[in-house]
Amino acid sequence: MKKLTIGHLYPDLLNLYGDRGNIQCFRKRLTWRGMEAEVIPFLSGDPIDFEKLDIVLLGGGSDREQELVCQSLQGIKKDFQAYVEDNGVVLAVCGGYQLLGSYYKTETKTIQGLEILDIYTEWEPERMIRNIILNSPLFDRPVVGFENHGGRTYIGNHTPFGKVFFGLGNTGKSGYEGVVYKNVIATYLHGPLLPKNPHVCDYLLEKALRKKYGEEIRLEPLPDELEHKANSYIFDRYNDKKYVLKETIKRYT
Numbered sequence: 280m281k282k283l284t285i286g287h288l289y290p291d292l293l294n295l296y297g298d299r300g301n302i303q304c305f306r307k308r309l310t311w312r313g314m315e316a317e318v319i320p321f322l323s324g325d326p327i328d329f330e331k332l333d334i335v336l337l338g339g340g341s342d343r344e345q346e347l348v349c350q351s352l353q354g355i356k357k358d359f360q361a362y363v364e365d366n367g368v369v370l371a372v373c374g375g376y377q378l379l380g381s382y383y384k385t386e387t388k389t390i391q392g393l394e395i396l397d398i399y400t401e402w403e404p405e406r407m408i409r410n411i412i413l414n415s416p417l418f419d420r421p422v423v424g425f426e427n428h429g430g431r432t433y434i435g436n437h438t439p440f441g442k443v444f445f446g447l448g449n450t451g452k453s454g455y456e457g458v459v460y461k462n463v464i465a466t467y468l469h470g471p472l473l474p475k476n477p478h479v480c481d482y483l484l485e486k487a488l489r490k491k492y493g494e495e496i497r498l499e500p501l502p503d504e505l506e507h508k509a510n511s512y513i514f515d516r517y518n519d520k521k522y523v524l525k526e527t528i529k530r531y532t
């Protein structure tokens with residue numbers, strides 16, 4: 280039976296808005312297809328053998344929690360970098376996204392990041408809180424979610440995860456959200472990102488399965504009736520007729 284091992288990094292500190300729901304989604308969508316998922320939670324300070332992992336989830340946290348986790352991250356920095364460069368799959372959400380960069384400068388401190396992505400984040404007092412909708416060139420369907428962050432993330436020479444159709448995204452000004460790098464998706468979209476966007480979940484699962492079992496792996500589609508309802512519920516609320524999804528995607532790619 281095919282199996283993926285999912286490392287959940289620091290659920291004790293980085294688990295805002297139920298980011299762990301993303302793990303449940305990975306697990307369910309594998310088991311519905313007759314595959315298995317093993318989930319290993321790593322608490323702050325635990326040693327991590329990245330060679331055993333197929334997917335890593337790094338969730339969001341408050342500035343205080345990010346500061347606490349920073350030291351543990353420095354201890355795993357080299358191995359985490361090597362995992363990403365070797366096409367390891369990562370979903371990093373909000374605080375986790377910021378920590379993949381070089382630093383996150385809060386009101387009072389500079390928190391060192393993992394330097395996996397060429398990005399940095401600077402805090403501003405006005406929080407960016409709202410529903411958010413993206414067009415990602417990776418998908419035909421929009422990506423919907425919720426953002427809540429004080430940090431503004433400036434990205435270097437990277438492909439954004441999506442173009443903001445509604446919401447604020449990386450800086451509130453750039454018009455873009457998140458980063459896609461190798462098999463990493465780093466985004467401000469909080470849990471439940473994957474249950475509302477099963478296409479994003481399957482994209483990451485397929486990457487992980489192909490890396491482990493070969494490029495020919497294709498995931499069987501699932502009915503996803505409820506998931507699509509949840510996805511369109513948000514999209515339809517903010518969609519005005521002038522907007523054409525395909526056009527935006529075309530301009531963007």
Ligand SMILES: NC(=O)CC[C@H](N)C(=O)O
Pocket residue numbers: 295338339340341342345372373374375377427428429430431
């Ligand atoms: N929701 C989060 O993970 C927040 C990340 C960070 N503490 C910020 O406010 O920008």
